[in-house]
Amino acid sequence: MIPAGRPFPVPRGACFAQNLTRNSNTTSGLKSFKQPTTLNDPRQFPVKAKVSPQKLIDRYKKGQSDAVSLLHQLAQVLQFHLEIKETIASDAPPPLPVKEESCVFDIRHNRASSETKIPVNKQIPHAVRAQLSRLMSCHPQFSGCAGTIAAFLLQTSSECKVVALGTGGFNTRESISSDGRIVHDSHAVVTARRSLMRYLYRNLLMFYSKNPTLSQQSVYQHKSNSNLLSLKTGISLHLYVNSLPKGAAVIPSKLYLNPLSISAWKVNSEIGLHLMVEGKVVSVLSSAVENFAYKVVSMSTADKITQWQVIGYQGALLSHFIEPIYVQSILIGDSCCTDVRGMEVSVCQRVEGVTSQLPMFYCMMRPQISLVPSVATCTTSSNQLTLGINWSEGDSTSEVVDGLEGKTVEESPFKSGTTLASRLCKAAMLHRFKLVAKEAQRHDLLATSSYREAKRMAKAYQEAKSVLRAYLRQQGFGSWLEKVSVSDNFTK
Template identity: 30%
Template sequence: MLRSSSPQTLDGVLWAEAAFSAALCQYYALPKKGKPQGRESTVLAAFLLSSPENPLNPTILSLATGTKCLGAARLGPRGDIVHDAHAEVIARRALLRLIYAEIGTDNPPSWLVASGADGRWRLKDGHQLHLYITQLPCGVMPVPPSPLEVRREQLDTMVNGCSDVGFVQRKPGRGDTTLSVSCFDKITRWCVVGIQGALLSHILEPLYLSTITIGQSSDGAPEGFCIEDNVVKVLGARLSCLSSKFPDPFKPNKPLFFEAPVPPKEFQQTSGDIPPLTCGYSMCWNKSGLHEVVLGTTGRKQGTSSKAASSPSTESLLCKIRLAEAFVSLEHPLVTKFRHEKLSYRAIKDMACEYQQMLELLRKAPFFARWRAKPASVDSFTVPR
């Protein structure tokens, strides 16, 4: 059992088994389309909801598989492709899609509640959000930094008094270098600004994770590695550099970490003389009925032909422009203003002032010195009204 903060009433062993069982049960209930075949393997991630009435019987809100992301040369200016198809990232976007679907209906969701004079949504009291992953998120075991980057970290330590927090890492891959940072770095970001993102922060208070449950490796942990030292303490050190700088409504969030049973073979990386073979597809699902398969090397839906590569019909519901469309279509007093004029995706994000203020503090922290923003053109597309 692995904890990251003060003890809670939740029993770690029972919770890890409950999260593991719920995620796998939902995964196997889905069709084979987009799942690993033969020797292929993938990563599975799921966002779960627990309630005070039955805390050990979680509901799966969203889940996804995937291990691929696009290189810098493949980034598009129209917001119509999925740049990062790692399981954790896709599962989060599927969760955002669920939130749009549920708060956009006449029947409000059972786990969110509108509060305050402006009708901003928040997580219902007593309910908790959780993340389950079949293996350690990428970036936990980083690639050694260059001498220049080592010198930069030393300078940051001298100036800010923060050390041993780890560098931001780009996702691993061959060929064209990606600009997407590791899943561990994105999880750190979620612990600071929440998982809701800039758009939803206009109408939703920060959503934080209560627990992160990680599947054990069939080969055991690498020598000298333990989650307590290599994940929990690093995350805690990162957050400690920001602990006195959190403006409302944000707060430092340290989720509890638990170890789940070893996942099935299709979620295990091969070892020894057999070269690894990862599935190229990313499958996603959420509780509102979303079920989609994206080819991770193109960022478009499975089955897209070369002739129709730029057709709107090939766009994933999780790409930026489709999520932005879902946002501006919401009937909410804080969203209506975005339909009165043509605005870029970047402009709508920047208008979430509190969110951007917190994000700027995060990017100035020593451990995020290597977080390089993507080209401005990536977010400059106009959001359809």
């Protein structure tokens, strides 16, 4: 169909009048046909007045006249005005005019094209909202847990799907666990990231499976220049959060970052590293930090994202098998946030220039940061405020963890055992690590004596982490909090 307001294109092939000439020569046996100057000129089609319309129609049915001649003859006999305009067409008769939106072929074609062209910052909130709705519809009694949410999504050429999801906003009030069965940080982004690690472990087991079908379905591929696996070509990872990460991401929009300038030192408590303790955010450069010596603290969410964009989201144990995994974009669905300058400073500008000092495969990956619609409304009135949900693709149901206790609640849809240890705890991660090491026939990793030793054996990862933390300290952003060693000394 030709859009309105545009000239008709000239196609290859004969025009309608030329087709008519060929048809007339064939059907009537005439040697030539002189095209009339006016198609409704009665001199060109002499008709006796006594000829009835039915006879004209019978002659047409017998092949003694063509359709155009019949129309003109009927016009003369019945005495009505007929005007036929010559149009340019292909060998086939011109199609009937149809509105563009009603054409089935065009609808399907345009829909497919539009889906592939929908930007990722529109696909992701829709996918997260849909997955959250599915989880909440199965267990509506925990709908109050969805106030804060973070999710990781994998995008391919054909789809954009949620593979890991987490909610929550608390640190445990319990003391440091020595058996690896307490989750100390249950903030949404941390929970989602640990859920992502479970997804990555699951795909490693698929990759090393003896079943070719399962292996092919894995997200990993071998690279010729490395002993480590990588995500398949064409797969990208994205992060969605529905609240601005606490810490350095929340800074004045007019702040200009220059760590060595006098003005920057005046605001170092805002752009430096931060701690999370008892629901509060405190700068590591603050004198108040000394008061938290005997409390469970963790680095702020913004600082953790900064670190993961340099050393990867896979963690130390997975680094034995795969290359660093980074997110290509961070989408913030915070209705109270007006710009992303704080995230740009926190995640990108603070570590600008560190890449040259990092070991092979590691880099400062600058993500695309943007504001998008929120998929959930943050709330502080819910009686489930301390609870958090975790889920990853492949899970039969979600798990609910009490952030203050660091363990699964009795009412959780999924419970791993009577101890109520979360499937996100360190002990659970070590168990998955051993399973993968066995499938990959990594006897050196199976021989490790503790969780701590297995992490230390990831030499490149540990080097990258050390380089990053030294760089942040040298730039004046403060020192990274070191974990209590006893928390990683468990063996199973």
